[in-house]
Amino acid sequence: MRRTVLNAMFLTVIGLLGAFPVLGAEVAGRPNIVFLMSDDQCCYSLGCYGNADVETPKIDQLAADGLVFDNHYDTTAICMASRANVMTGMLEYKTGCNFEHGPLTQEKWEKSYPMLLRAAGYQTAFAGKFGFEVVDSPTSKDRRLPEGDFDRWGGGPGQTFYETRKNKSMVEYADEYPHSTLSYGAFGRDFVRDAAAEDRPFCLSISFKAPHKPATPDPKFNAIYEGQVFQKPDNYGREHGLHFSEQSRRGRQYERFHSWNYSDRYDEVMAVYHQQVYAIDVAVGMIREAIEQAGVRDNTVIIFTSDNGFLCGSHGYGSKVLPYEESSRVPLIIYDPRHRNSGRQLRTDALTGNIDFAPTMCALAGIECPAEMDGRNxxxxxxxxxxxxxxxxxxxxxxxxxxxxxxxxVTRDWKYIFWPHAADGMSPTEELYNTAEDPLELTNLAKDSQSRSQLQEMRALYDEEVRRWRENAVDYNDYEKYGVIFDRAVSWSEKATLLKNSRRRE
Structure with missing residues (x-):
């Protein structure tokens, strides 16, 4: 059902863009790679994902030229961990990297896709929010950005700034592009122009800060959604989250439905959000135009995605982090101009994740994928x-x-969630959703007698993931204990003792 609806919406959008020829078979040689990633962008912020209220013509064109992925997930839906997933192709408990846990070690960074591609002869460039720091060892206090590991650098620490001039590595673009989103488009444009003149392929990675809070849109585009009324998704509002676990309400995602004004100023908040995405769309257009002008269109693969989604009032929640669809499922578009499937307006509901980017980069570059990577090509x-x-x-x-x-x-069609916390009057809680038939997650089937066999299957998959966690988690940054905490067979009293002892060690 999800794919049928999205296909119908997509065909309506691309019908306005004109017909696209089927390109010929693949060509020999290593392609250039352009990896574009937004920050906190949900699927329904794009026309090609079925939102008729927004204007995203450049990204919609990219979708029409390439392949759209309808079942793509960020395996950790928060900036720092997700970016480490993307770079290394590994799950969080193997990277050991997230807020409140720790940075990425040099050992793991050396097997990231930027390092591997550069070692294989690629020109590499990065601009935008890098998202994590690198250390020599888990106990090291010397945290750093690996700017020297790229041929051209426009990145920055922490969340970076929307004001271009405040981003040290991007100051040269500040006069013409005072807002950072278009400055990253200009950085990409210039790198493509210069790199295309060399006799070796390039890999450009751009990480937009937009549309991350605090909402700071480029005033250049203030008129784009002025006074617009946006259709709310059918799972908008607190009444559509009553079946969610009590545990999910204990984080800031719950209160932000009100504090971030989704409850009382929805159109105003979403106009700003979509305005920020519109600027990304313009920047994507700048980079695609540069690829065309540099004469490398036929040998440049473009990937567009987001580091995590955003709840935007769905189920009465704001922000991200939680394992629900709007937070964890994100856009993914890939365009390979060399491929016979390009230009055919195709979509896929194959299950994919952010750990798949690094293995894909390796495959495109023709280099061996490290065995530690959890992703696929x-x-x-x-x-x-x-x-x-x-x-x-x-x-x-x-x-x-x-x-x-x-x-x-999560599988192609189902999702199972386990909330282990049982303190403060709560009990361990299960949620089960048929995401193929119920993509808005309106019905928890965990206690539905008709879904008992599916619940057992998903529990088995879940238990296998816990086993992998126990066997593969790093022995630092406080990850080992979750192999017990997430175990459904371990009592809460045992887990509480583990947590208490863990706090004492800290």
Missing amino acids: LMAVYDNPQATIHESLPLINVWGPAAVHSLAV
Whole structure:
């Protein structure tokens, strides 16, 4: 059902864009790679994902030219951990990297896709919010950004700034592009122009700060959604989250439905959000135009995604982190101009995750993928949109209040969530959703007698993920204990003792 509805909406959008020819077979040689990632962008912020209220013509064109992924998840839906997932192709408990846990070690960074591609002869560039720091060892206090590991650098620490002039590495663009979103488009444009003149391929990675809070849109685009009324999703509002766990209400995501004004100023808040996405769309257009002008269109693969989604009032929640669809499922578009499937307006509901980007980069560059990577090559789905590269993926949250910590497992059609916390009057809670038939997650089937067999299957997949956690988690940054906390067979009293002892060690 989800794919049928999205296909219908997508065809309506691309009908306005004109017809696109089917390109010929793949060509030999290593392609250039452009990886574009937004920050906190949900799927329904794009026309190609079915929102008729927004204007995203450049990204919609990219979707029409390439392949749209309808079942793409960030395995950890928060900035720092997600970016480490993307760079290394590993799940969070193997990177050891997230807020409240720790940075990425040099050992793991050396096997990231920027390092591997540069070692293989690629020109590399990064601009925007890098999202994490690197240390020599887990106990090291010397945290740093790896700017020297790129041929061109426009990145920054922490959340970076929307005001271009405040981003040290981007100051040269501040006069012409005072807002950072378009400055990153200009950085990408200039790098493509210069790199295309060399005799070796390039890999450009742009990480937009937008549309991350605090909402700071480029005033250049103030008129784009002025006075517009936006249709709310059918799961908008607190009445559509009553079936969610009590644990999910203990984090800031719950109160932000009100404090971030989704409850009383929805149109105003969403106009600003979509205005920020519109600026990203313009920046994507700048980079695609530069690729065309540099004469490398036919050999440049473009990937567009987001580091995590955003709840935007769905179910009466704001922000991200939680394992629900609007927070964890994000846009993914890939365009490979060399491929026979390009220009055919295809979509796929194959299950994919942010851990798949690094293996895909390696495959495109023709280099061996490190064995530690958990991801798979997304180009197998580009070859065959009906293909399966994952039977299931975990959705992890070990950030924020302990009550909100959860582990979920998602398949192409189903999602199972386990909330282990049992203090403060709560009990361990299960949620089960048929995301194929119920993409808005309006009905929890965990206690539905007709879904008993599916619940057992999803529990088995979940238990297998817990086993992998126990076997593969790093022995630092407080990750080992979650192999017990997320275990359904361990009593809460045992887990509470573990948590108490863990706090004493800290």
